[in-house]
Amino acid sequence: MKKIVNFMNFIRGSEPRLPMDLLGTTKEQLALTKKYGYKTTYLLQYDAFVKKEYQDLFCPENPQIEVGLWLELCQELIEKVGLTWRGRYDWDYYLEVDNLLGYPDEEKVLIIDEVFRAYKEVFGAYPKTMASWLIDPFSLDYIVKKYGIVCHAICREQWGTDGITLFGGYYNQAYYPSRNNILCPSDKENGLPVPTFRLLGCDPIYQYDGQLTSTCGDVFTLEPVYWLDGATGKPSPIGGNNPAWIKWYFDALYAQNNGLSFAYAQVGQENSFGWERIKGGLIAQMEALKPMIDGGEVEALFMHEAGEWFSKTYDVSPPSTQVALCDYEGAPKQSVWYYCKNYRVNLYADEEGVRIRDMFLYDEGYKSRYVEGVLTTHDATHDNLPMMNGLVWTKLPHRAGIYFCDEGGRVALKDIIYEEKDGVATATLVHGGGKIALRFSEDEVTVSADSPVWLDYDYAARLPEESATVKDEKTVAFEKRGYPYTLTLQKGRIEGRKILLQDGEISIKF
Numbered sequence: 063m064k065k066i067v068n069f070m071n072f073i074r075g076s077e078p079r080l081p082m083d084l085l086g087t088t089k090e091q092l093a094l095t096k097k098y099g100y101k102t103t104y105l106l107q108y109d110a111f112v113k114k115e116y117q118d119l120f121c122p123e124n125p126q127i128e129v130g131l132w133l134e135l136c137q138e139l140i141e142k143v144g145l146t147w148r149g150r151y152d153w154d155y156y157l158e159v160d161n162l163l164g165y166p167d168e169e170k171v172l173i174i175d176e177v178f179r180a181y182k183e184v185f186g187a188y189p190k191t192m193a194s195w196l197i198d199p200f201s202l203d204y205i206v207k208k209y210g211i212v213c214h215a216i217c218r219e220q221w222g223t224d225g226i227t228l229f230g231g232y233y234n235q236a237y238y239p240s241r242n243n244i245l246c247p248s249d250k251e252n253g254l255p256v257p258t259f260r261l262l263g264c265d266p267i268y269q270y271d272g273q274l275t276s277t278c279g280d281v282f283t284l285e286p287v288y289w290l291d292g293a294t295g296k297p298s299p300i301g302g303n304n305p306a307w308i309k310w311y312f313d314a315l316y317a318q319n320n321g322l323s324f325a326y327a328q329v330g331q332e333n334s335f336g337w338e339r340i341k342g343g344l345i346a347q348m349e350a351l352k353p354m355i356d357g358g359e360v361e362a363l364f365m366h367e368a369g370e371w372f373s374k375t376y377d378v379s380p381p382s383t384q385v386a387l388c389d390y391e392g393a394p395k396q397s398v399w400y401y402c403k404n405y406r407v408n409l410y411a412d413e414e415g416v417r418i419r420d421m422f423l424y425d426e427g428y429k430s431r432y433v434e435g436v437l438t439t440h441d442a443t444h445d446n447l448p449m450m451n452g453l454v455w456t457k458l459p460h461r462a463g464i465y466f467c468d469e470g471g472r473v474a475l476k477d478i479i480y481e482e483k484d485g486v487a488t489a490t491l492v493h494g495g496g497k498i499a500l501r502f503s504e505d506e507v508t509v510s511a512d513s514p515v516w517l518d519y520d521y522a523a524r525l526p527e528e529s530a531t532v533k534d535e536k537t538v539a540f541e542k543r544g545y546p547y548t549l550t551l552q553k554g555r556i557e558g559r560k561i562l563l564q565d566g567e568i569s570i571k572f
Contacts, residue, residue, distance in 0.1 A: 213369025286343025303343030
């Protein structure tokens with residue numbers, strides 16, 4: 063299985079909120095690239111690459127460096143195309159001014175054309191690589207068709223951080239986006255034919271719903287700046303500046319040989335956080351990866367190389383996994399993420415029991431809010447169709463999930479035996495009463511057991527835009543934002559909030 067790391071830093075030319083040596087931080091990042099010698103992608107924002115001081119750093123050809131485009135908007139760019147800047151500063155993180163989602167299609171075209179014109183004027187060719195926290199299908203389609211980028215990346219899974227909600231997509235790795243919904247996977251023929259990677263490396267255990275109980279914020283990722291405790295200035299346990307967590311993360315990601323399609327991480331940070339806050343975590347991550355890269359286990363690729371490999375290898379968004387069978391301290395918390403062209407699911411176990419913590423359906427008919435509308439608020443959402451949302455449907459102290467139960471109550475797990483083969487992930491739950499086997503494939507989830515068990519569908523509340531109705535013993539009818547979808551059992555039976563086995567099995571077809 064191919065194991066890829068993209069060293070990739072995001073370079074802004076302005077940080078109006080606080081004093082920051084952006085250029086100095088960029089030079090330190092470049093020095094680190096030179097020291098380790100690994101291919102590194104630098105994505106430059108418009109307000110950086112139009113400045114001579116950044117051109118002096120990145121225009122000389124360097125075989126270690128790929129220069130791509132970081133697509134956030136700024137006052138200089140917006141006024142260059144004759145539009146009115148609505149931001150508070152010359153670069154403003156408010157999404158309706160910082161992101162293309164806040165502009166009608168005709169203005170998006172003006173902005174995109176100027177960005178790519180100026181980039182080519184500076185670097186002599188259009189970029190192969192582009193990333194942005196958020197983008198809409200119209201803009202990405204226009205960019206791919208006119209300017210031929212071969213790789214794209216968007217923000218990680220999160221709920222509300224910095225006003226951004228991206229929830230229900232591929233948890234890691236890459237996919238081809240739908241033309242209706244940038245977070246929904248598709249294929250080359252029907253979707254947008256550009257591999258779209260997930261940035262920033264989420265902790266597969268804690269990132270999903272850690273914000274429910276965390277005192278350190280809501281970011282549990284590879285980002286080198288996170289997390290420093292505000293009171294002590296010391297690293298918190300979970301995140302990209304803690305060497306113990308970093309070692310655990312890369313071991314789970316690469317050394318355990320899981321992933322189904324390929325294993326992937328993006329390592330790097332915005333220069334606007336400053337070198338003093340970045341350096342410890344970034345150096346620790348490079349040191350942790352060094353034996354893996356030097357030993358040939360992991361490939362450090364430019365982002366465009368990762369995209370080109372993906373395009374040559376896959377015509378359809380492939381099934382992928384991210385697995386952790388213990389947490390960073392060795393505690394018995396287990397998380398198995400499986401995602402493919404039809405759905406995603408998370409099997410999770412902790413002291414509260416074994417449950418399906420998350421399940422989302424992928425349906426290309428479900429349109430993004432920004433296919434026909436323009437963002438007018440500081441908050442933006444891309445999502446898919448929930449069958450279980452263990453974060454939002456929770457009301458503490460009771461966590462939402464589809465729990466495995468027997469006559470003694472919620473099943474107490476003794477072990478998980480996990481295996482991947484031929485695009486299929488299998489998790490066997492060993493408990494006091496026997497074994498429960500879960501099999502995840504592209505078109506089906508099956509649950510089988512050698513003793514009497516059932517599934518308990520437990521949740522506190524849905525969002526106002528969501529509803530669910532049990533239609534009969536085989537079907538639950540859902541609706542989100544007026545869009546209908548169903549969960550249908552091929553085997554098994556629904557009885558209230560219970561899902562009962564039929565001949566020792568439950569089967570859900572997609």
